[in-house]
Amino acid sequence: MNVRIIIALAASAVLIGWAFWFVSAKPQENGAGVTAPTATIVDGKQFVDITAKGGYSPRVVVAKAGIPTILRVTTNGTFDCSASVVIPKLSYQKFLQPSGTEDIAISAEQAQGTLQGLCAMGMYNFQIKFE
Ligand SMILES: [Cu+2]
DSSP states (O other): OOHHHHHHHHHHHHHHHHHHHHHHHGGGGTTSSSOOOBOEEETTEEEEEEEESSSEESSEEEEOTTSOEEEEEEESSOOSGGGEEEEGGGTEEEEOOSSEEEEEEEOTTTOSSEEEEEETTSSSEEEEEEO
């Protein structure tokens, strides 16, 4: 086989691989470089909305510290393990319904620092940054 053809094939293989990596890596950049969404405050109560399906979205939410907060986790046809939510700091652990919303109360005292939530296996996570 001609050496030039081999080089051309190798080069295109590298390019295709790089293109695939670029496309698949893009959605995971969420949170880095992008401004984190903020919680909404209604009548002195703070709401943080997170969707659980194949992971958590948004991954990072910025909230105000020291305000009673409702963490609202929404599932919609969620059959993966992101339906099993664990929040170590709150001693919270629950297997959510595949579709629905779950309100998790966070007291004003608990609304400090970074609160991390995980799936039961720890492969997906989200953070609420109280500041
Ligand atoms: Cu998991």
